Amino acid sequence: MSAQNRFAQAVQDPASALPQGLTSKGGQNDPLRFAVYRNNVHVSLVTALTRAFPVVRALVGEEFFAAMARVFVAQTKPSSPMLFQYGENFPDFIADFPPAASLPYLSDVARLECAWTRAYHAADDPILTVNALAGLQPSNLLQSRLALHPACALITSRFPVGSIWHAHRQSPPAALGSAGPETVLIARPGLDVVVTVLPHQDTDFARAIMAGATVGDAATASANNADFDLGSALVGLVSLGAFKPSKGNKA
Structure with missing residues (x-):
């Protein structure tokens, strides 16, 4: 696996270890700083869903939508570098999401x-x-x-x-x-x-x-x-x- 792929996998999976060879300016491993970067990526994907599905968000409320989006982001990673395309399979996820079964x-x-x-x-x-x-x-x-x-x-x-x-x-x-x-x-x-x-x-x-x-x-x-x-x-x-x-x- 290339260094780029290892980095992408570590960003997407919170359970992954810090990529080998990745250090701060001081030459030290810095898992806390990488965790902040990983969280920023996660937040950006949740934000992309929030912008793409405003009516879904209005129907379920901000809190429910945010929780549902976080679960989706944890399971589904972008397949395209274009962020507006993220969430194409969100409807299928919603259909199988038990807490949304009443809607x-x-x-x-x-x-x-x-x-x-x-x-x-x-x-x-x-x-x-x-x-x-x-x-x-x-x-x-x-x-x-x-x-x-x-x-x-x-x-x-x-x-x-x-x-x-x-x-x-x-x-x-x-x-x-x-x-x-x-x-x-x-x-x-x-x-x-x-x-x-x-x-x-x-x-x-x-x-x-x-x-x-x-x-x-x-x-x-x-x-x-x-x-x-x-x-x-x-x-x-x-x-x-x-x-x-x-x-x-x-x-």
């Missing part, structure tokens, strides 16, 4: 917040516009597969996660407008990330088209819903910035 929707809220962070840092690709689709013949449109914009994500939950997220973005929290399952689109059509609860009748269509189905096949997936309208569903997704121009369509 079964919490992990889905965390997934939404992960998607928000990814959208915020996604590439600045152009957005497919409604005008770009208007010139397509209906048959060509139905056979088209639309390319997802890198900022776009879809969160499906048996809980009203979009309404919960919106309600707890303010203090005090707003009243929930929904109590049932929700499918949420996260996109960045401009400078700001937008979180939208999709109409119930559009969810099957959105899931299918974002999984790679053609527009026609995605419409067929929603055929059993009497309220589904292909035109309004497609225009809605395009207007929200869900897609980017591809070979068959230009912005």
Whole structure:
């Protein structure tokens, strides 16, 4: 194991001994100083989670969140040098964290917040516009597969996660407008990330088209819903910035 790897392992594991050959300016081993450095790294990771999951923190409270984050940090080390990417597996951790079992929707809220962070840092690709689709013949449109914009994500939950997220973005929290399952689109059509609860009748269509189905096949997936309208569903997704121009369509 290289000296760099030994140093990283010692920083991440409080039970590890001081790395061999690491000394202070005076040439002495200084485990107390290294412990301070190790603690600073731990605190920085907890702080990164606190910033990335503000609604989760609001739902459980500062004390509970800090305790949960400390347990996660002790078990999970960064896999990327980019600190904003830390916590991608925090939702799965929450789902299996016994003290959070009384809040079964919490992990889905965390997934939404992960998607928000990814959208915020996604590439600045152009957005497919409604005008770009208007010139397509209906048959060509139905056979088209639309390319997802890198900022776009879809969160499906048996809980009203979009309404919960919106309600707890303010203090005090707003009243929930929904109590049932929700499918949420996260996109960045401009400078700001937008979180939208999709109409119930559009969810099957959105899931299918974002999984790679053609527009026609995605419409067929929603055929059993009497309220589904292909035109309004497609225009809605395009207007929200869900897609980017591809070979068959230009912005």
